[in-house]
Amino acid sequence: MNLFAEMRAGVIAALDQMTAEGTLPQGLDFAAVTVEPPRDAAHGDMATNAAMVLAKAAGKKPREIADALAAKLAADPRVTAAEVAGPGFLNLRLAPAIWADVTRAVLAEGTDYGRSELGQGIKVNVEFVSANPTGPMHVGHTRGAVFGDALAALLGFAGYDVTREYYINDGGAQVNVLARSAFERYREANGLEPEIREGLYPGDYLIPVGEALKAKYGDSLLNKPEEVWLADVREFATAEMMAMIREDLALLNVKMDVYSSEKALYGTGKIEAALKRLEDLGLIYEGVLEPPKGKLPEDWEEREQTLFRSTAYGDDVDRPVKKSDGSWTYFAPDIAYHWSKIERGFEQLIDVFGADHGGYVKRMKAAVAALSENKVSLDIKLIQLVKLYKNGEPFKMSKRAGTFVTLRDVVEQAGADVTRFHMLTRKNDAALDFDFDKVLEQSKDNPVFYVQYAHARVSSVLRKARELGFDVSDAALAAADLSGNTHEAELALAKKIAEWPRLVEIAARANEPHRVAFYLYEIASDLHALWNRGNDEPALRFVQEGDAAATSAKIALARACAVVISAGLGILGVTPAEEMR
Known part of the structure; x- marks a missing residue:
């Protein structure tokens, strides 16, 4: 049951009647007509902008349309009042029985209440994390992992066919640095002093990799030149790092559907095939780029390169795909990787990048638009930095990682549920402070606790009611007489429950899972x-001893609230609390 969608359908039906009667001209587009909660609850239960958005096209004053629409809607048995306000806003008040119907719908549908067919099974690829396989995941990856996983869950809840994907960046020079760093730990495992020179990865996390290399190779590699061992050690170390990354993701309860390798694009013709696709569209050419604006880099030189005409699809400048020496730029395999997603039948692509990839957005969108001839959309979500605090001070870096705080550090300190929820308490493009003391404190100011406490409170009510002999099964509660739930506080909660399906669709359309966290805080309040x-x-207490009918009605409302909280936490990947300790 999506009450707002149902009421919008009622508004559209009334507008159709007005068109048939000649009150409105034929051919009006009703797509922009909305029905939503009013900004001020005192104005009513719902508001529609119909008169305001149709006035210009209809050649009428908004108030004139609103008055006629109000007369039509007043005949709807669900509407007790249709009031025109200001220049043409239309506020609706609904019959109390409507909110009882919402409660029953939640109890009947369970955590499927709010599921939507918005996505219509459209295939969506959500690529997130995609950290270089050179070490453990850091706190920035943590936020990206939580965001991507929650977004995928949200889209699945809204009816999309979602694939979670990790792109392993194992084709660049960084994996050679990993191999050399691991080799020094291999030397250490063989009793030699490691030479962790500048440019290598210093973290202790490579010590077990060195020991594993010794277990496999003994000391046979010690006196061999780099060209002999580099490829094998690179493959071995990369596999070890990916195993570590998978373990880190598992700590957050993140499971990928697909792991794709950048390395697999090289030497297989896949990069060439993607660029041939662009070439066939007339978008690849040989040319010379203008020097970058501002201060000219010392190493810049004017040279002919193979370029992608990305400006044809909204980019600021055309982008090199092949260097003057014939080697691929970093952009070329990324084009090929996104072409592979298109070839796999995905209709919408979402990439979750760190904030430092902002300069990559336009060129990547241009590539996808060109490759798909504007048939596949790409939304790139940038994840801003996370600042960690503990005891009022910045949280110290991890010795194990060498240079940063790891995902494991955060989860071990705060727990997966707290970490996941708090990472979604800000929009992805806003910086986020993660204060270990605050995210664990039990107060209204801590949204994680506040939402979990609401669910736990309802669980405690249900336990008490059972002990008193009440049947608090969802079926029994749905059959209760709910007409007595008329207090303003009860109605406020029922109205907030009714907003959940609408919120799901809004959040899914915008690819913004943080909206779910915000909503959960509101309904908990x-x-x-x-x-x-x-x-x-x-008289407002949930358990009314000696009055079974009132108790069932009030617990039904509380239980419906808990069901919605549970569904929302499920999207965020957080386990609902049954009790608080």
Whole structure:
């Protein structure tokens, strides 16, 4: 049940009637007509912008359309009042029985309440994390992993066919640096002093890799030149790092559907095939780029290169795909990788990048638009930095990692549930402070605790009711007489529950899972407000001893709230709390 969608359908039906009667001209586009919660709850239960968005095309004043629409909607049995405000806003008040219907729908549908067919099975690829396989994941990767996983879950809940994908950046020079760093730990495992020179990875995490290399090769590689051992050690170390990354992701309960390798694109004709696709479209040419604006780099020289005409698809400048020496640029395999996604039948692509990849957005979007001839969309979400604090001070770096705080450090300190929820308490493009003391404190100011506490409170009510002999199964609660839930605090909670399906679709359309976290805080606030009113007004308490009918009605509302919280936490990848300790 999506009450807002149902009421919008009612508004559209009324507009169709007005068109048939000649009140509105034929051919009006109703796509921009919305039905949403009013900004001020005192104005009603819902508001529609129909008169405002149709006035210009209809050649009428908004108020004139609003008055006629209000008269039509007043005949809807669900509507108790349709009031025109200001220049033409239309506020609707709904019959109390509607909110009881919402509660029953939640109890009948369970955590499937709010699921949507918005996506219509469209195939979406969400690529996230994609960290270089050169070490453990750091806190920035943590936020990207949580965001990507929650976004994938949100889209799945909204009816899309979602694939979670990790792109292993194992084709560049960094994996050679990894191999050389691992070789020094291999020397160390064989009793020699490692030479961790500048440019190598210093973290202790490579010590076990060195020991594993010794177990496989003994001392046979010690006196061999680099060209003999580099390829084997690179492959071995990369596999060890990917195993570590998978373990790190598992700590966050993140599981990828697909791992794709950059290395697999080289020497296989895949890069050439993708660029041939662009060449056939007239978008590859030999040319010389203008020097970069601002201060000219010392190593810049004017030279002919193979270029992709990305400016034809909104980029600022055309981009090199092959260097003057014939080697590929970093951009070339990325084009091939995205071409592989298109060839695999994905209709929408989402890339989750670190904030330092901002300069890559336009060129990558241009490439996908060109490769798919504008048939496949690409949305790139940039993840801003996370600042860690503990005891009021910046959290110290990990000795194990050598230069940064790891995902494992964060999860071991805060736990997976807290980490996941808190990483979604800000929009992805806003910086986020992660204070270990604050994310673990039990207060209203901590959204993780506040939402979990709401769910735990309902669980405690259900336990108490069972002990008193009440049947609190969802079927029994759905059959209860809910007409007595008319207090303003009860109605506020029921109305917030009704917003959940609408919120799911809004968040999915925008690819913004943080909206779910915000909504959960709001509905938890309404539940806590109702609970606290019960402390002063016994008639509002969920368990009314001696009055089975009232108890069932009030617990039905609380249970419906808990179901929605559970569904929302499920999208965020957080386990609902049954009790707080």
